[in-house]
Amino acid sequence: MTRWAWAVPLGALIAALTLVVLSPVPLRTARNAVFDQFQRWYPRPYLAPAVRIVDIDEESLRRVGQWPWSRTQVAQLLAGIRAQQPASVSLDIMFAEPERRAVVEGASAAGGTTGAYPTGPAMALSDPDRALAEEIRRGRVVLGFALTGSGSRSEAPGALLTRSGFVAIGGDPVAALPGFTGSITNLPDLQTAASGQGAMTFMPDVDGLVRHVPLLFNLQGQPVPSLTAEALRVGEGASGYVARTSPGEGGLIDVRIGARVLDVDQSGALWVHYARAQPQRYIPAWRVMEGHLDATALRGQLVLIGTSAQGLLDLRFSPLGGIIPGVEVHAQAIEQIVSGQQLARPGWAPAAEWLLALVGGLLVGIVALRARPGRSSATLLVLGVGVGVAAWSGFRYERLLIDPSGPWLAMLAVFTPTTLMRYRWAERRQRWMQSTFSRYVSPNLIDYLLAHPQALELGGRRQRCSFVFTDLAGFTARMESMDPAVAVTVLNTYLDRMIAIAFQHDGTLDRIVGDAVAIMFSAPVPQADHEARALRCALDMQAFARSYVDELKRQGIEFCETRIGVHTGEVTVGNFGGDTMFDYRALGDPVNTAARLEGANKYLGTSLCVSEETLKGCPEAVTREIGQVKLSGRSAALRLYEAIGLKDRGSAEDLDYQWAFDQLRAGSDEALAAFEALALSRPRDGLVCMHRDRLRAGHRHDWIELATK
Secondary structure (H helix, E strand, O other): OHHHHHHHHHHHHHHHHHHHHOOHHHHHHHHHHHHHHHHHOOOOOOOOOOOEEEEEHHHHHHHHHOOOOHHHHHHHHHHHOOOOOOOOEOOOOOOOOOOHHHHHHHHHHOOOOOOOOOOOHHHHOOOOOHHHHHHHHHOOOEEEEOOOOOOOOOOOOOOOOOOOEEEEOOOOOOOHHOOOOOEEEOOOOHHHHHOEEEEEEOOOOOOEEEOOOOOOEEOEEEEEEHHHHHHHHHHHHOEEEEEEEEEOOOOOEEEEOOOOEEOOOOOOEEEOOOOOHHHEEEHHHHHHHHHOOOOOOOOOOEEEEEOOOOOHEEEOOOOOOOOOEEEHHHHHHHHHHOOOOOOOOOOOOHHHHHHHHHHHHHHHHHHHOOOHHHHHHHHHHHHHHHHHHHHHHHHHOOOOOOOOHHHHHHHHHHHHHHHHHHHHHHHHHHHHHHHHHHHOOOOOHHHHHHOOOHHHEEEEEEEEEEEEEEEEEOOOHHHHOOOHHHHHHHHHHHHHHHHHHHHHHOEEEEEEEEOOOEEEOOOOOOOOHHHHHHHHHHHHHHHHHHHHHHHHHHHOOOOOOOOEEEEEEEEEEHHHHHHHHOOEEEEEEHHHHHHHHHHHHHOOOOOOOEEEHHHHHOEEEEEEEEEEEOOOOOOHHHHHHHEEEEEOOOOOOOOOHHHHHHHHHOOOOOOOHHHHHHHHOOOOOHHHHHHHHHHHHHOOOOOOEEEOO
């Protein structure tokens, strides 16, 4: 790898750290997705805090009447709640215009025109707005208003009468607050009667989910509270707000409401930790109006009046999934405050996330440069999981919002180009090695050496392997009668296809000696099914060799029969040689035995001779038993078989031969007659003829001794 390789991970890390600082929209979207998932894994436990929603639900609309209700009916609802002695009552509803019914009736009573607002005695008789104002004045009621004009165009704000004070500690926080240029307010009489007014406006994220609830807004340079903040302030009996800000224009740190200090983000908003839907959070409005409520159900409670009716279109999306009424967002924000379960994203969180991104990116870069892809991937996974678990633990146990997406981005940004660079470098090196050595050794051996370079050292290990030896019968003599050019072409084609078959079965080319080929299985890579692989390879080689003889015969070329031996046993495999050169091969008696089995075919009348050791791992093999054969130079006999085929390829047992062989093994006098009959019907069956000739010579057993190799 070149000297400048370090520049790749370093450049990627610098770019990632810059993105973490700038926090573009995709990164903020990822952060929101992580925090949403945390909430889904661990919603806020519902501790039945002193917050209740009086709900204008579908049943209330059915019983009382369709919306909008008369101001007299709203006053009746407020009177029923006031009788319960709540801490405060906040309306997530606006009354921006006089009630149309009052205008019409007032004009008629005064003898005026339709549309005139009633005055004097007529107003006293028919002004439900005044009746509502009187009821609001009797209780601790917070009214909601709407903010408009969040763009740059200036609008004249409505006549908003605020009741709360505002104190700033540090810099001026107003510029950091969400800015609006206008408002839609309640009727002046209602504002005058109310204990407080708060903006009902939400600030959904780009995906429409409400994750934050602002406590303060900027209305043409003046701070105004939200409905959530006012409900809490009036309920706590506080006179105003104290906002602590960072020096300069750093934004807000926290907001004090009475004795409560609330952690907020730089724009003065709370992160809402949502709880699951709870039926006890809601009280239907009709129950209050009809007096079907326990006398102390709302005593000391922070009460919000809103609607869950779908037709009134006050519905919001929550991170937990699904849609909830807008009034519940306010309620959930207040619940987490009064129950001490507020989420916090401390001011040190961005710096901690940047530091984690720096350290994680450096570690991943160092490992990715020096280690193999598997180890560097494991490092990335461990560090990524560690950061995620730390962020999750902070959320679960400390209610801290620590964003792991920044460190994840940095680590992945470093890992990806560095690993790709190493991969391309390694790929070029492997292509060079493969192109160099593929002409000399087996592909699986090349793959093994690329994955295990240490295997290139001299040495070996004990390994149970299977071997396939092939040879052409009489090819040396055949070559003398063939044109040399034709002989070389025919032999090269034959060897190429035979070796290709071996490679198809993941065999390793052990050696080529003239027209003989030696194939090894289960080395260098261990293969649990090496016996079955060896036998299948031998059968495919036999099938090709026979078809190749027929193909050449059609061309007028006489070729030779292929003899094959297959055996299995424990050998020493590894690199043997010296400093000048070495060779990867197997050494041991099973190698020699496999070669002897190939040669034994000539005496046994077979073309594919396989040992019992190999067949132990070949349950699908279809064979004919040859007998107990003592090879030249061996003290013990081997039980040998002639391979016919495989059951899964449709090969069938030779039952006639098996019956005749059973008679031979038992020493029965019927054996000779049985093999005479078989030989008569199968004059070209070499194995049958071999047993017949032995029986004619007086042998009455399956013990065969071969005197020559």
